[in-house]
Amino acid sequence: MTQIKLIATDVDGTFLNSQRQYNHDRFDDQLTRLAAVGIRFVVASGNHLGHLHRVFAPTPAVQTFVAENGSLIVNQGETLFETVIPNPIVNQVVTAILADDHLRPQVLRLSGAHGTYINRRDHPTDEASQDYFFNNIVRVDDLTQVHDTIYKINGEWPNETIQALAAKLNARFPGQIHATASGFGSIDIVAPHMNKAIGLMQLAKSWGLRKEQVAAFGDNDNDREMLEHVGLGVAMQNGTKSVRDVADLITPTDNDHDGVLNVIDAILAGEV
Template sequence: MSIKLIAFDVDGTFVGDDHLKINEKNIEAMKMAHEQGIKVVMSTGRTQSISQKEIDDVGCVDYMVLSNGAIVVDKATNEVIKSSYISKEAGKKILKILVEHNAVFQIYAGQEAYVNKYSYDNFLNTEGLPEVFLVEYRKRMKLTKDLQEVVDNVPIEKFNVDYVDTKVVQEIMDALSKIPNLVYTAGFVGNIEITGTGADKGNGLAWLSDKLGIKAEEVMAFGDSGNDVTMLKWAGESYALVNGNEKAKSAAKHITKSDNNAGGVGEIIFENLTKNVK
């Protein structure tokens, strides 16, 4: 069956190890797929403001599944067409817990990444991510004096914890466990990604595909880590990057030959494009 939609994760999948540079092979493959009428979907744990440069670099993204599936956005109109937000009540509790434990975190809300001064000042201490990316990533954040105002007035997609003392991680998780209807994932040590129930990449991609009249077996998806698992399980043709973790590899139907630095995504797409032409 022909592929009608391609979904790709960003970090560890579509960009290189610096989390910034995209192998030209990946961009060329997406553009060629788009020219063949295939829908191109960026599916990422990032929110839109953090992803915008990569969206622009690809140049042919049709839809975005953002903040681990908390929202689905139509690129043509920038409209949120599906959402699984964290409630305001839960958001207030999460904010209190993270501030009390001196977590370095952002609130993804309204397609922006909001950060307070403490997190902004300590962000570069984040472990597990290259400094060149941290410097650039911080430029894309929205520094605010009052995160409580954000929680009160902006739809909350996700709390993204970048760094916290490992000694208090269990305390944080125990406190968060008392708040209903939350989902947790992690991309690296010290990272906690908090979303509302129903917010995962698999649900977001399945909903979008159904809206477009596309079946699971007509979807190709690429990912590398835990927050990609639901998407990789759902898509009919799913690929874990060879550099990905075991969770992603176990969930995917296939594994790429090349890694994220060498354009592993584009390589697979080019191989399949000829099969997609009738």
């Protein structure tokens, strides 16, 4: 019998396939079986909450979200925990990034409680992807004049540079932020010492669960801490080397072949 009582998963590159889809019927059946044996299911993503609601609308039994790389935790529509970046730090980081030709991204966004803010002069490389990931865009003239609760700063850079740039940002603002590559040419900047692992374990503790009872799936650098700090860290076969290196298990199949769902079946069968 498995000791796992909580399963958490990243979304893009992990739970979703390359067409940004998942097997609704199979997953819905799994949710029923998970609930029957007392295993909770949690979405742990760098994305904002509105996007996650839209992705999982076909399976409404999914009601727990560790969003914004751990900065916002919502269960059954109730905000349980939130960790924000203070507005003075947001303005300092935004000003510094935009003033430095070596740091300036194609697009810079602020992910807030009431919208995702973007300078009206910025144009993403892929407008369709922006429309997919951000269904709450608010265009402004100056990001430093945004007055909202800010969970995350997000930027687009060439994909091959994001690990090095994330390290440079952390060195530039020590103790003020935590920057992490989230894949697809994107870097997420959250409050210092915040990541998916912190958010997920905060949630697990509130439910009286130990880390040994938690399994988590991920594919990219912003999943690394989460996989390191749970009882069963599962890296996707298609994941980055840095994530696969810290995992307890690598999925036998990739995200285009139900990698997460196959391991969930193995957990339910007591094989993992």
